[in-house]
Amino acid sequence: MNDKQFTIGVLTSGGDAPGMNPCIRAVVRAAAVKSTEVIGVMNGFEGLVKGEFRTLGARNVGGIIQRGGTILHTRRSERFLEKHFQREAIRSMNSAGIDGLIIIGGEGSLKGAHALAEQGIKVIGLPCSIDNDIWGTDIAIGVDTAMNTIADAVDKLRDTASSHERAFLVETMGRGSGYLAVLAGIVCGAEMILIPEITVTVQEVARAVDEAYRRGKTHAIIVVAEGANVKISELAAALDEMDVGFSTRITILGHIQRGGSPTAYDRMLASRLGVKAVEAILAGESDVMVGLHGSDLVLVPLAEVIAKTRPVRPEYIDMARTLAR
Ligand code: F6P
Numbered sequence: 576m577n578d579k580q581f582t583i584g585v586l587t588s589g590g591d592a593p594g595m596n597p598c599i600r601a602v603v604r605a606a607a608v609k610s611t612e613v614i615g616v617m618n619g620f621e622g623l624v625k626g627e628f629r630t631l632g633a634r635n636v637g638g639i640i641q642r643g644g645t646i647l648h649t650r651r652s653e654r655f656l657e658k659h660f661q662r663e664a665i666r667s668m669n670s671a672g673i674d675g676l677i678i679i680g681g682e683g684s685l686k687g688a689h690a691l692a693e694q695g696i697k698v699i700g701l702p703c704s705i706d707n708d709i710w711g712t713d714i715a716i717g718v719d720t721a722m723n724t725i726a727d728a729v730d731k732l733r734d735t736a737s738s739h740e741r742a743f744l745v746e747t748m749g750r751g752s753g754y755l756a757v758l759a760g761i762v763c764g765a766e767m768i769l770i771p772e773i774t775v776t777v778q779e780v781a782r783a784v785d786e787a788y789r790r791g792k793t794h795a796i797i798v799v800a801e802g803a804n805v806k807i808s809e810l811a812a813a814l815d816e817m818d819v820g821f822s823t824r825i826t827i828l829g830h831i832q833r834g835g836s837p838t839a840y841d842r843m844l845a846s847r848l849g850v851k852a853v854e855a856i857l858a859g860e861s862d863v864m865v866g867l868h869g870s871d872l873v874l875v876p877l878a879e880v881i882a883k884t885r886p887v888r889p890e891y892i893d894m895a896r897t898l899a900r
Pocket of ligand 1 (some may be wrong): 590651681691704705706748750751833
């Protein structure tokens with residue numbers, strides 16, 4: 576009779592997000608209570624292929640709840656979608672005695688998770704990406720912290736924009752999703768938001784800035800999602816040429832949005848998801864992601880999660896426009 580205890584492997588994958596560390600901590604400590612061993616996999620799927628493992632006990636995850644980034648480090652691994660590398664990963668897992676995986680990451684990472692589950696590995700996915708584009712959850716780990724970082728930055732830019740009576744074009748991350756830009760537009764009171772979901776012309780942007788100037792505004796903040804159809808530098812040059820009242824400056828927030836100490840909200844979300852993932856995997860669940868629906872945690876099939884993308888709620892886009900008057 577095989578009486579070996581179940582051993583969980585945990586890894587973080589894709590772009591890092593604030594909240595990965597509290598999530599790892601929750602997995603390790605929830606497992607410890609069930610006398611279940613946890614092995615941390617370094618460097619995402621790449622570390623899984625190469626067998627970069629370290630045992631994680633309750634004391635190894637002390638003092639990380641407030642830290643951004645991930646103590647397990649992370650990688651983007653396009654090649655992991657190839658069968659050959661998945662087979663190597665399964666071989667490494669078997670030789671380390673890992674029985675199931677908890678995978679913390681975004682859409683690409685959840686694709687890798689589903690691929691492993693299809694080959695018989697027990698896998699639970701946890702949504703973690705500042706983009707908030709993951710289907711099956713209201714919000715992913717890291718979004719709240721990133722939003723607060725953006726709000727803080729735009730508030731500061733507004734001070735200098737007003738003093739100089741300038742227009743600021745502020746680029747936010749989000750890949751193909753306008754979520755961060757729309758929310759930033761609402762919570763920071765932007766004059767206009769450019770997102771991948773809606774095509775705009777330079778003339779439309781120029782008109783909005785010109786109208787803001789005529790209405791007596793002392794500044795204009797235009798939030799430009801990185802995936803918007805107009806590129807920020809070309810837009811700035813065009814606005815300066817067109818004479819829209821304000822002169823223009825650009826700020827690209829970049830990877831600052833991914834760093835920093837997770838907010839209380841993200842720590843709570845990460846802790847809840849981590850604990851639930853351990854319960855789920857020990858209960859025999861697999862090939863599912865733990866998502867947040869309202870205030871409840873739900874298990875969503877990974878096949879469904881990776882087949883869809885979470886859209887930005889249209890009413891948020893409308894609200895951003897209404898409040899920009
Ligand atoms: O998916 C998170 C994200 O930060 C996106 O918003 C952005 O497009 C991308 O990752 C940047 O990736 P990298 O850190 O690999 O440049």
